[in-house]
Amino acid sequence: MDKRFFTSESVTEGHPDKVCDQIADAILDDIMAADPSARVAIEVCATTGVVMVFGEVSTDTHYSDIPAIVREVIEDIGYNDSSLGFDFKTCAVLTSIDEQSKDIAQGVDMASDAESSDEFDLRGAGDQGMMFGYATDETPELMPMPIMLAHALTKRLTDVRKLDLLDWLRPDGKAQVTVEYEGGAPKRVDTVVVSCQHSENVELEEIESAIIETVIKPSIPKELIDDDTKFYINPTGRFVIGGPAGDSGVTGRKIIVDTYGGFCPHGGGAFSGKDPTKVDRSACYMARYVCKNLVAAGICKRVELQLAYAIGMSHPVSIYVDTFGTGIVDDETIVKIVQDVFDLRPLAIINELKLDRPIYRRTSNYGHFGREGFTWENTDKVEQLREALEKYKF
Numbered sequence: 374m375d376k377r378f379f380t381s382e383s384v385t386e387g388h389p390d391k392v393c394d395q396i397a398d399a400i401l402d403d404i405m406a407a408d409p410s411a412r413v414a415i416e417v418c419a420t421t422g423v424v425m426v427f428g429e430v431s432t433d434t435h436y437s438d439i440p441a442i443v444r445e446v447i448e449d450i451g452y453n454d455s456s457l458g459f460d461f462k463t464c465a466v467l468t469s470i471d472e473q474s475k476d477i478a479q480g481v482d483m484a485s486d487a488e489s490s491d492e493f494d495l496r497g498a499g500d501q502g503m504m505f506g507y508a509t510d511e512t513p514e515l516m517p518m519p520i521m522l523a524h525a526l527t528k529r530l531t532d533v534r535k536l537d538l539l540d541w542l543r544p545d546g547k548a549q550v551t552v553e554y555e556g557g558a559p560k561r562v563d564t565v566v567v568s569c570q571h572s573e574n575v576e577l578e579e580i581e582s583a584i585i586e587t588v589i590k591p592s593i594p595k596e597l598i599d600d601d602t603k604f605y606i607n608p609t610g611r612f613v614i615g616g617p618a619g620d621s622g623v624t625g626r627k628i629i630v631d632t633y634g635g636f637c638p639h640g641g642g643a644f645s646g647k648d649p650t651k652v653d654r655s656a657c658y659m660a661r662y663v664c665k666n667l668v669a670a671g672i673c674k675r676v677e678l679q680l681a682y683a684i685g686m687s688h689p690v691s692i693y694v695d696t697f698g699t700g701i702v703d704d705e706t707i708v709k710i711v712q713d714v715f716d717l718r719p720l721a722i723i724n725e726l727k728l729d730r731p732i733y734r735r736t737s738n739y740g741h742f743g744r745e746g747f748t749w750e751n752t753d754k755v756e757q758l759r760e761a762l763e764k765y766k767f
Contacts, residue, residue: 378563380551381519381634383527386450386738387544387570387615389622393417394631394737396424397624397646399446400437402731405648407435409729412473412499415646417624419617421458427469428646440466446734451534451544458618496720498682499650500642506660506678507637508668511559514750515665516743518559520634522550524739525592530569539583543570545615550593562597565589566605570615581606631741632657637677645737649728652682652719656689659722661742662749663715669752670759672707674699680717687718706765713761714754 384391397415404411411432418425424443447453447461454460508515526548534542551564567584584606590598616622625643629635642653649655660678667676673696681691692711694704702710716725723729726748736747744750 375554375556377554378551379517379519379554379636380549380564381517381523381629381636382547382549383520383523383630383634383739384548384627385527385531385544385546387452387531388547388627389419389545389617389620390624390626391622391738392447392450392452392617393419393424393622393624394627394645395450395734396426396443396446398733398737399442400426400439401646401648401733403437403442404430404432404435405729405733406731408432411435411648412650413646413648414473414651415470415624417646418621419459420621421618422463423465423467424617425467425469428471429473430470431473439468439470452616457543457616458614459616496650496718497685497687498652498656498719499684500653501682501684502642502653503640503679503681504642504652504656504660505632505637505640506657506662506664506680507633507676508661508664509636509675510668511675512743514743515668517634517636519550519552520630520636520740521743522552522562522593522597523548523630523634524743526550526565526567526588528739529588529592530567533587538587541572541575541580543572543613543615545570545612545619552597559597561599562593562602564603564605565593566608568607568609568612570612570619571607573613577607577610633742638679640679644741645733649723650719652680652722655719655722655726655728656680656682656717658726658728658741658747658749659715659717662726662751662754663711665750666752666754666758667707667711670755670762672701672710672758672762676700676707678711682719687720689717692717702762702765709765710758710761713764714757 396417400415401413413430415428443466444461452459512518512521530546533539546569549566552559553561553563624645628639628643644654647654664676664678675697677695679693680689683690692708694707
């Protein structure tokens with residue numbers, strides 16, 4: 374049978390890029406809690422001793438204490454001592470915030486393709502672009518297995534550190550998992566790579582054995598590991614300098630970690646720091662919602678969906694579906710079914726998925742998809758999809 378290997382990675386919340394994502398989404402949450410209609414596009418970068426926050430915010434009802442939010446997030450992550458090279462108490466916080474461009478705002482407030490006075494028709498997309506969604510039946514979460522295992526490892530790394538099970542662990546870390554597929558189905562884990570920041574007073578041999586026993590084995594089902602599975606722990610031999618002190622961080626640099634681990638294309642737009650009028654974020658959430666419901670309804674076993682928007686227009690300019698030959702009807706028919714069941718206009722997406730709430734910092738770690746507690750992971754459209762399917766059967 375056809376044998377292939379696929380690899381995905383994840384990073385911990387102490388990774389410098391994820392520090393920036395969390396800060397951006399924490400600021401977004403603070404603003405949206407007071408003003409759900411605010412327009413927010415926050416970018417963050419961090420390096421040794423400095424965090425820079427910049428972007429555009431339009432709101433008449435709320436003032437955010439950005440330096441306080443930045444320090445709170447950094448402390449919560451675990452950078453709470455100067456010995457870590459980054460400290461919430463002493464880092465500088467620089468800000469440069471302006472209002473949203475009026476040229477962009479007018480397209481969001483009044484869609485150029487409005488066909489009626491319906492509010493959903495009047496609200497346009499906040500930018501052009503293409504957004505992708507994906508789902509597969511290879512895991513209970515309807516996600517690709519490599520990215521789910523990688524997230525499990527980095528989440529466990531953080532839990533072990535915060536529970537003080539390994540007192541030498543530090544906030545920065547990442548994991549990578551290679552899964553062997555046979556006949557298109559996951560068969561076994563071939564390779565696991567874990568890199569974890571640590572204190573100076575621990576030897577590599579101790580790190581290797583502790584990570585295998587305390588992190589890897591509790592995270593990866595034992596039936597997926599065999600005698601040929603390879604473990605690589607801190608391959609450079611040392612990872613003491615980490616976080617923003619070891620490498621600068623930037624918002625939106627982990628878009629493949631945030632989505633499907635490389636199984637699905639990515640349009641290029643990042644998520645964190647953006648309010649839901651930005652289809653970079655909201656339409657990706659909607660695309661995941663559509664795909665997960667299609668697979669849960671049994672219409673296909675695997676599906677990729679692309680949506681494309683033009684700035685200032687409410688309706689997608691294109692919808693593309695690929696079920697990789699697993700659909701019970703052809704892909705063109707599935708596009709029609711999707712259009713029958715899902716309203717893909719930006720304001721409709723916001724309303725359907727309840728995106729005008731301060732939910733975003735929680736999305737910024739361990740993937741935006743495949744996790745409980747988010748509306749786009751619900752499978753509440755299954756019956757409607759099955760009913761719509763009946764119209765197109767012979």
